[in-house]
Amino acid sequence: MPEIRCASLLMLLVAGTAQAAEPGLVGKIEQAARAQLARQAEASALAEPEFTITVVNPRAAPACRQPVSVEPVDTRSAARMRFAVQCRDTPGWRYEYIVRAKVSAKVAVTAGPVAAGQLLSDDDLVIERRDISSLSDTIGVAAAVGQASRRSLRAGEVLRQSQLAAPILVKRGEPVVMLARVDAIEVSTAGEALDSGAQGSVVRVRNVANGRVVRMRVTAAGTVEPVEVALTR
Incomplete structure (x- = not known):
């Protein structure tokens, strides 16, 4: 009986360790994704960016005797990013994970209709927090003022660099x-x-x-x- 009880306790301990390892791996992927998004937000000069990150259907990974590495594979679209997790054991392993993120930031939004060719002033723009997960070239008010609109814009439209041209x-x-x-x-x-x-x-x-x-x-x-x-x- 003592042997059976010890074996049962050992199995529960191993099972608990395996279950605990998964959130740890997901946490590392989320951390890497957040760091990548922060770098991109800084490069784009986004104001007060916020991220919501989800690892899609994370698969369980084999044990690794050393810390695993998490590297970005494709981060062009925040809505669908790919990250590779690699174990450098011998033999090692490498799995890819899909990460979906929602990105919001305070960006320039048209305060009213803007005509094609119109030079933008402070009065033409307001700052609002918007979901920009699918946008890659949003712009702030300071960078937009003085530029000309390439086309007519509706009121409340998130301003993008591709919509503007130097006068x-x-x-x-x-x-x-x-x-x-x-x-x-x-x-x-x-x-x-x-x-x-x-x-x-x-x-x-x-x-x-x-x-x-x-x-x-x-x-x-x-x-x-x-x-x-x-x-x-």
Whole structure:
């Protein structure tokens, strides 16, 4: 009888250990997923991100004599991520797990209708917490203000970077100032833009004084600076 009782207690202990191991593994996967989402949120400058994470149908894994590693395999969509869990024993094992996450953050939302080409101001936008699990390019108010909408937007629409474009600062056929700086010396001359361009874009400009066409970089409204050649009068 004592032997039977000891064997029964041992079986219960082993069973309890196996059951306890599963939540530990799931916890490690959830921890890795949360860390990955936090990195992505930081890279996207999300404001106050929050995550709800679920490991889908987690399978039981064999015992491993050393700590298992959890690595991201595919995290492009928060709604369906894949993580690999690996045991480096000999022989070892490697299983993949599906993780679904809901991501919310405070993002820029249109306060009212926005027309195509409209330059956004603070009055056009509000900050709201929204579910952005299926969105990858949301934007904050500070980054959106001053940009132009590529298309008309409805009121209450979550603003995305792909919906915006930098405003055109130089327009084709209009006069521009061709500006060059060398140390403390600044030289400027009149030019004519042959292309339209936003901040930082490269356009062709005709020097009014000598007719030469050069490539210039747009630095401000109506102002360009040389890209490849020095500017001369």
